[in-house]
Amino acid sequence: MLELLGILPPLVLLVDLVLSMRKPSNSEMIPEHWKVRTFTKREVIEFTENYSCPIGKGWSSDIYKGTLEDNTLVAVMKSREANEDQRKDFSNAAMVQSQIIHKNIIRLLGYCLEDEISVLVYEYAAKGNLSAILHSEEHFPLESRLKIAVRTAEALVYNHSCVIRHGHVTTTNIRHGSVTTPNILIDSNFVPKLAGFSLLRSSIRDNDGSSHFGSDNLNYFDPIFPKYGILTVKTDVYSFGLVLLELISREKPVYQEGENRLVSRFTRAYDTDGTGEAMFDERITTQENVPVLDDIGRLALRCTSSETNARPTMSEVAGRLEMIRSSWQRRRMAMGATRR
Numbered sequence: 001m002l003e004l005l006g007i008l009p010p011l012v013l014l015v016d017l018v019l020s021m022r023k024p025s026n027s028e029m030i031p032e033h034w035k036v037r038t039f040t041k042r043e044v045i046e047f048t049e050n051y052s053c054p055i056g057k058g059w060s061s062d063i064y065k066g067t068l069e070d071n072t073l074v075a076v077m078k079s080r081e082a083n084e085d086q087r088k089d090f091s092n093a094a095m096v097q098s099q100i101i102h103k104n105i106i107r108l109l110g111y112c113l114e115d116e117i118s119v120l121v122y123e124y125a126a127k128g129n130l131s132a133i134l135h136s137e138e139h140f141p142l143e144s145r146l147k148i149a150v151r152t153a154e155a156l157v158y159n160h161s162c163v164i165r166h167g168h169v170t171t172t173n174i175r176h177g178s179v180t181t182p183n184i185l186i187d188s189n190f191v192p193k194l195a196g197f198s199l200l201r202s203s204i205r206d207n208d209g210s211s212h213f214g215s216d217n218l219n220y221f222d223p224i225f226p227k228y229g230i231l232t233v234k235t236d237v238y239s240f241g242l243v244l245l246e247l248i249s250r251e252k253p254v255y256q257e258g259e260n261r262l263v264s265r266f267t268r269a270y271d272t273d274g275t276g277e278a279m280f281d282e283r284i285t286t287q288e289n290v291p292v293l294d295d296i297g298r299l300a301l302r303c304t305s306s307e308t309n310a311r312p313t314m315s316e317v318a319g320r321l322e323m324i325r326s327s328w329q330r331r332r333m334a335m336g337a338t339r340r
C-alpha cells in the first residue's frame, strides 16, 4: 500500500481526504459517492478472461471487453507500455475522471494500478464508436445524428465547466482534447457517451504538438494548435465542428499541410453554391432535410474558423444545435413527414 502511495501523488491526496471522512477499505480509496473502485491485477485478468476480447485501440493503450461479477459489461483500457509516465497518466486520468459525472460522458467505474499494470475500467457502450457506426452500412437517420450531436455538445459544455479537485489545487475550464468520432461511444439506446480513450493528458504536456497525436486524432487536429502549443476550449470547439461535418457528410476529416480538407471542401461548397448540399451524405439528403443540414454545416464552419475568436463557445454551439433540432422537429410534425 505504502509503495503504491509513493507512486501516486494525486491519489495520496485523495486518500488523505478520504481518511478524514471514513475508513477506507481495500476497494474504496475514493469517496463513496464517486463510486470508483480499485481492482487487483488478478481481478482484472479474471473479468477480462485474460484480456481475450479486444474492442478498440487508443493512442497508447488497448481496450478490452470485460464482465464484472454482477454481469455489468465494462470496457477496460490497458496501457500498452509499462513505464512511469504511463502510470502517471493513468492515475491522473483516474483522479480527474472519477469527478466527471455526466450522462453523456463515459463513466469511470474503477482502476487498477498495480506493478506494471495500468488499467482504467469504464462503463461499456454496446454499439461501439460513432465512427464505426457512421461509416458502416447501418441505417443512420438524421434524427439520431442530431440527437448525438446535441448530447455530445452538452457533454462538452459540462466538461468545459467542470471544477476538478486535484489535491489542494482546483482546475476549471478543462478541455477534452480528443473530440473525435472514434471517441464518441454509443450505448444500446443510441445515447452518446464521450470518451477520452485515445489521448491522455500528458501526451499534451510536452507541448510539441503533432508528434504526440495518433493518426486518428491528427485528422481532428486544430491547425492553430501548433502555434500556441496548448489546448484551449476553442480547440475542442474546432474538433467538434469536424465531428458535425463528418456527421452530415459521412466523410472523414483529413488533416493535410496545415489545413483540414473536409473544412476546405465544405467552405468551397458554401462559397460557390451558397449551400453545402454537394457535400451532404446522400442517405439523409432529402428536400426537407437540406435546410437543417445547411444550418448544421454553417455552424460547423464557424466552429472550425481559423480565427479562434470567431469560434462560438461550446454552450453557444449546444444551444444553437438544440434550436436547429427543435425547429426541424416542429417543421416535420407540421408536414406530417415520414422519417428518413
Ligand SMILES: *[C@@H]1O[C@H](CO)[C@@H](O)[C@H](O)[C@H]1NC(C)=O
Pocket (backbone or CB within 6 Å): 045, 050
Ligand atoms: C494470460 O495471457 C498471457 C499471455 O497471453 C499468458 O502469458 C498468461 O499465462 C495468461 N495468464 C492466465 C492467468 O491465464
Ligand SMILES: *[C@@H]1O[C@H](CO)[C@@H](O)[C@H](O)[C@H]1NC(C)=O
Pocket (backbone or CB within 6 Å): 055, 056, 057, 058, 063, 128, 129, 131, 132, 182, 183, 198
Ligand atoms: C471503433 O470501432 C471499430 C469497430 O468496432 C473498431 O475496429 C475500432 O478499433 C474502434 N476505434 C476505436 C478508437 O476504438
Ligand SMILES: *[C@@H]1O[C@H](CO)[C@@H](O)[C@H](O)[C@H]1NC(C)=O
Pocket (backbone or CB within 6 Å): 093, 096, 097, 100, 105, 106, 159, 174, 175, 176, 177, 194, 195, 196, 201
Ligand atoms: C474532460 O476533461 C478532462 C481533462 O482534460 C479529461 O481528463 C476527461 O477525460 C474529459 N472528459 C471525458 C469525457 O473524458
